[in-house]
Amino acid sequence: MHLFSATAQPPNPISRITVVGVVFCDSCSSNTFSRHSYFLPGVEVNIECKFKAQSPKTTEQMSVSVNRTTDKYGVYKLEIPHVDGVDCVEGLAIESLCQASLVGSKSKACDVPGLKTSTNQITVKSKQDNLCIYSLNALSYRPSKRNATLCRNHKQW
Numbered sequence: 001m002h003l004f005s006a007t008a009q010p011p012n013p014i015s016r017i018t019v020v021g022v023v024f025c026d027s028c029s030s031n032t033f034s035r036h037s038y039f040l041p042g043v044e045v046n047i048e049c050k051f052k053a054q055s056p057k058t059t060e061q062m063s064v065s066v067n068r069t070t071d072k073y074g075v076y077k078l079e080i081p082h083v084d085g086v087d088c089v090e091g092l093a094i095e096s097l098c099q100a101s102l103v104g105s106k107s108k109a110c111d112v113p114g115l116k117t118s119t120n121q122i123t124v125k126s127k128q129d130n131l132c133i134y135s136l137n138a139l140s141y142r143p144s145k146r147n148a149t150l151c152r153n154h155k156q157w
Helices: none
Strands: 016-025 044-054 059-069 075-080 093-104 121-126 131-136 139-142
Touching (some): 016 093, 044 075, 093 131, 093 139
Parallel strands (some): 016 131
Antiparallel strands (some): 016 075, 044 093, 121 131
16 A cells, blocks of 8 residues: 555535524513613523535435523524534535524513514624524513503503
């Protein structure tokens, strides 16, 4: 066997996929983040994603369904493990759909579901970091009773 018979091949880069989103308390029940809103820690969120990658040789499909809890900043995050043959940055054409749904809030002051399900996403691809980030629209809870003094300039939906 000759030492130089095998040509050196660069290792295939492993692209990573991260799904992120936030949950906030919509204090004035306005269906938007206002100056009286705040991010909610400890909220359980269900994340479901489906990825389908196609190439001339193969079709790869992957489905993920997990629950995550928001951190102290109201952020939930899912790191999806590498799948052979799926390069989200510049490889195969990928069709993806991710959605997040509220499961439960630990906050007694803000525990009525508002924006319950998120399906819209922004996809950010970084060739340098070999990373794709799927950022989902915000989810929210609201208080069971609206504070009229605090929210006097906001319309109630």
